[in-house]
Structures are given as structure tokens and as C-alpha cells.
Amino acid sequence: MSVMPLLAPVRSRLRTVPPLWLDTALAVLVMVVQLWPLVSRTNLDGGPWSPWAYVIVVASALPLVWRRRAPVTTLLVTLSATALYDYVGQVAAQPIWYGGLVATYTVAVYSPRVRGLVMLVVTIAGGLLLVGSSDTALRGVVLFVAAYAIGRATATSRAYAVALEERAARLEQERHVEAERAAERERARIARDMHDILAHAVSLMVVQAEAGPVVVRTDPARAERAFDAIATAGRDAMVQLRRTLSVLKEDAGTRAPRPTLDDLATLAAQASGNGLDVVLSASGEPRPLLPDIEVAAYRVAQEALTNVVKHSGAARADLRLTWQDDNLMISVTDDGRGSGAAFPSGENGLIGIRERAAALGGSATAGPRADGPGFQVLVRLPLAGSA
Incomplete structure (x- = not known):
């Protein structure tokens, strides 16, 4: 059975004792051990030992009380007393x-x-000069070299332990910093998602609500569809908001799935109506996406269609997915009047699209169409990694 586990509680207890108390106890122990031959027996003549012997023994042990504060001075005083x-x-x-x-x-x-x-x-040189016996001199050299070697080994071990503690503290600090950065990124993602969800839902609801009173008397069926669209957009927004905000709860339980590319058909259907026809198409070979990329693709399409509904006055919008070898290209093109500028400073939605793409190592452009009237948003999302 190893002795080290048994000594561990003792070492732990000793660390709580003030160093001065330990050094005082050590000095007393050395003093008692070296005084014992002087008090336990008499000299060869039957008489007492020299009084100076007691003084020297005390003088060689007492400085150990200050050994940590003045190690070199303690050694010199102790050796000087020993030599006498x-x-x-x-x-x-x-x-x-x-x-x-x-x-x-x-x-x-x-x-x-x-x-x-x-x-x-x-120390060794002084001992060799004062000791007359070669055996005693050799024994002294071995003992003092061993004491020094043990001391250096202890110093190295303590320095290594301190270095490990500092490294552990540094890694812990870095972990906290990274956790804070991750939390900031998550808060930014949630803010973007909430903006996209609310902007899309509110825009659809406003457009349908404005159209409802116009056709309520002339085309009741169309008015009913408008109000159904408002209710559907509101319910969908509530579901997505609950899903997004669930990550803020400490005990979220089983979370609903995040939006995927399969939900784009529903998104296109929701955006259609009141004179706007949204057509979804795809080309290339689809492949599985990392969750971050898939959510970003959905949000990009959602925000782009929201801008079409709010600002374009278009009759048709094309949402197209193009699968390339290394990228997924998302294009939203309309035939309306557009905003007339690429990423205008007042359009938070378009800026959000650019930030989402940049966070995944992609890019985004937005501006008037070159092939005719209307506006186009083109986003490139790399397929090799996520944020």
C-alpha cells in the first residue's frame, strides 16, 4: 500500500499552520535531539559537560526559526556555531x-x-578545513550535498506546481472570456432572429390588414383569406418566438426544431397574396447542411421576402436556391420598384442579411436588378463550415 495517500491529509493540514509555528517547532525538535546526549549521560570523568556545549547546541538550532525569511544568514550562523x-x-x-x-x-x-x-x-570547503577525520569529512560532504539536492528538487517541484496553477488560472480565465463571447454571439443571433421573425410577420399582417377593408364588401372570400393570412402569420410568429427565446431558459426541456430549408415552401406561401406571387425554385444537387448554415439560409430568405412585401410593390418574387460544389447561393429577385441602393443605411434587414452571411464566412449583395426593373438580394453561404 502506498504511503503517499496516507500522508496527503497530514500535508494538507500542515499547509494551514502558520510557517513561523512550523519553523519554531522544527528548531525545538533539532535542539532537543542535539541536547539529548548532553543531558542523558555524563562525560568520561563522571562530571558535567562544558556549559559552552549547551550554548553552542542552542545557537546552532535557534536560527532555524527565521530560516524562510533569511536563509543565507541562518545557514552562516548555524555553521559558525557548529564549527565551535x-x-x-x-x-x-x-x-x-x-x-x-x-x-x-x-x-x-x-x-x-x-x-x-x-x-x-x-559550507563544504569550511567543513573540510575544520574536520580532522577523512571519514567524517566524506560523510559531511555527502550529507550536505544530499540536503542541497533535495532542496533544489523541492524548489523545482514547487515552481512547476505554481506554473501549473497559473496556467490553470489562465485557461479558466480564457474559458470565461470565451463563454462570455459565446453568450454575446448567442444574444446577437437571438436578436437577429427576433428581428427577422417580427419584421416578416408584422409586414405580412400589415399588408393583409390594409387589403382586407378594401375587398370586404366587394370580394368577401378574398377578405376572409386576408384575415386567415393575418392569423396564420401571427401564430407562426408566436411559435418561432417561443422557439427562439427557449434558449434563454435554464431548463428549456425538449426544444422545437429550428427552421430549415424544408420550411421555405411555407414561407413562400405566407408571403404570397394581395397581388404578390412568390415562386420557389432550386437547382443543383442538395446536400445536408450544418444547423447554423440551414438556419441562416432560412432567415436570409425570410428577411429578403419581408423586404419585398414591405418596400417593393412587386407582382412577382423569385426565391431560388442554387447548389454549387462549395456554396449555397440564395437569390431573391422581384419586379417592383426596390429601394434603389445596395444595403441602404436605414434598412436593418438587409444589413442583418449581410451580417448573417459574414458570420458563416459568406457574402451578400443587394441592389437594383441589371436586367430590368426590380431588386435582387444574392447571398453566398459556404457549405464547408459554420460560425
Whole structure:
């Protein structure tokens, strides 16, 4: 069984303890371990140890309390006290390197790499000059190099963890930004859809309502059809508005399908009437479309026909789909008077058509027909991708 999962709660708990408390506890632990031989037995003569031995042991451990705030100073003070241990008279035969090892580890963790290497060289050089036994010198070199290596490994691990946290925070921030942008795009799409739905429905209703009183006495059947068209346009607008606004609900449930090219026949039939005949045709090989492209194609046709009903005074409008290898071309042509300008600044509907096409990587043009009276809207939608 791995030990690391068992140590995880302990490490998590230690992170909540103030660093000064931990360093104080560490200094006390080192002090107790190095004082123990001095208080547990007497010297070879049966007498007490030198009083300076206790002072030096305390002096070698006490600076560890400030090891994080001043790692280099802590190491120098600790090593200076350690170097005096064998020169103050009767002392217990023990190494008092623990404070120096902890201080070396601390320098490796909290100091720049170059400064840490310099302090390691100074520590080893000083130890070799003061230690008389080659075995003791070799053991000291190995221990201090190991303490430094462990410290550098810890520093590298912490730096890597910090880098991962910063990267995770940056990715999270980017995700939030992208989510906000997606929400803005969705709000813009909903606004365009609502504009198209309302403009189309209201235009049809106004045209039919204006024609109704004119023929109510002379042609009751035609007046009845006009009022039926008003009701149908209103119901259709309500259905589409509910469908569009359902995306704003947190719990929308099963959503109704969005409009597709199959609905263009119904759209053409709704726009027809009161002297306007809308003819739908297609050429080329149809193929499945991505949802964004199909909805955009429907909305483009809807807005173009709305403009015909509102502004053209035409007797005939042709809605034509042309399937090409890489594009779907949508053409709405009428024989009326048109608006006389390509994408006029006051025509929000035509501008919306251009924006829809541009959002999918396509293009749109609108203006008077070159082959006779009337107006034409021509839109190109790429088939390879969507917004």
C-alpha cells in the first residue's frame, strides 16, 4: 500500500499552520535531539559537560526559526556555531549537523540557484578545513550535498506546481472570456432572429390588414383569406418566438426544431397574396447542411421576402436556391420598384442579411436588378463550415 495517500491529509493540514509555528517547532525538535546526549549521560570523568556545549547546541538550532525569511544568514550562523562545538572543552561525542543540514536545504529551496551553489561550496570547503577525520569529512560532504539536492528538487517541484496553477488560472480565465463571447454571439443571433421573425410577420399582417377593408364588401372570400393570412402569420410568429427565446431558459426541456430549408415552401406561401406571387425554385444537387448554415439560409430568405412585401410593390418574387460544389447561393429577385441602393443605411434587414452571411464566412449583395426593373438580394453561404 502506498504511503503517499496516507500522508496527503497530514500535508494538507500542515499547509494551514502558520510557517513561523512550523519553523519554531522544527528548531525545538533539532535542539532537543542535539541536547539529548548532553543531558542523558555524563562525560568520561563522571562530571558535567562544558556549559559552552549547551550554548553552542542552542545557537546552532535557534536560527532555524527565521530560516524562510533569511536563509543565507541562518545557514552562516548555524555553521559558525557548529564549527565551535569541538573546541570548548568536554562535549558529547555527537555530530551537531542537523541544524546545518536543515539550513542548507532551506537555502536550496528559497535562494536563487547561483547563491545556493555558492553557499554549498562555502559550507563544504569550511567543513573540510575544520574536520580532522577523512571519514567524517566524506560523510559531511555527502550529507550536505544530499540536503542541497533535495532542496533544489523541492524548489523545482514547487515552481512547476505554481506554473501549473497559473496556467490553470489562465485557461479558466480564457474559458470565461470565451463563454462570455459565446453568450454575446448567442444574444446577437437571438436578436437577429427576433428581428427577422417580427419584421416578416408584422409586414405580412400589415399588408393583409390594409387589403382586407378594401375587398370586404366587394370580394368577401378574398377578405376572409386576408384575415386567415393575418392569423396564420401571427401564430407562426408566436411559435418561432417561443422557439427562439427557449434558449434563454435554464431548463428549456425538449426544444422545437429550428427552421430549415424544408420550411421555405411555407414561407413562400405566407408571403404570397394581395397581388404578390412568390415562386420557389432550386437547382443543383442538395446536400445536408450544418444547423447554423440551414438556419441562416432560412432567415436570409425570410428577411429578403419581408423586404419585398414591405418596400417593393412587386407582382412577382423569385426565391431560388442554387447548389454549387462549395456554396449555397440564395437569390431573391422581384419586379417592383426596390429601394434603389445596395444595403441602404436605414434598412436593418438587409444589413442583418449581410451580417448573417459574414458570420458563416459568406457574402451578400443587394441592389437594383441589371436586367430590368426590380431588386435582387444574392447571398453566398459556404457549405464547408459554420460560425
